[in-house]
Amino acid sequence: MPEKLPVTVSFGGYTCNAYRDRYPEGGATAIYLTDIRDDKPVATATVNVPEANPQLGIGAVLIKDYSEGEGMMAALEEAGVAADTGKTIPIGFTEAKIARMLF
Template structure:
């Protein structure tokens, strides 16, 4: 799944009926295509693998859950937006 700016989105669905249960990512704008590509190269992944994880509000604990299941790897980079810090992660390529 992708956002309107072609950034990767992570949507979790119910294993039984496929209904959406949560959106694990958040779309942070403000990076140009070239900046996004450079950031991906720095992180050792493709631009499609970079995702910002929503780990606040109703999604508190999402980052730990995704990391523990091997779905994403935390880069340690945080984007400050409003009153929260949003973690930048690398999505395992098997989930693309």
């Protein structure tokens, strides 16, 4: 069951609740954002790359900061959810940012 984090995240013109969960495949941490007014989904802040999970380390997450997720890393940092490590991992024709969870 997703765990609601004690912060709000401003992303894409929405004020959001942040939830932490686990991806079924690989067990990596997933972060979901929902509209604070009605709890409807706004965005999935993370991506799951099961083959990369063992090399990420404890407390690390892959942030989707491209395409419709552009600006996600900054939003999560501002809210105190995650900190950018400055590292990335290739995903197809783009890359995900490796971040450290702060909760």
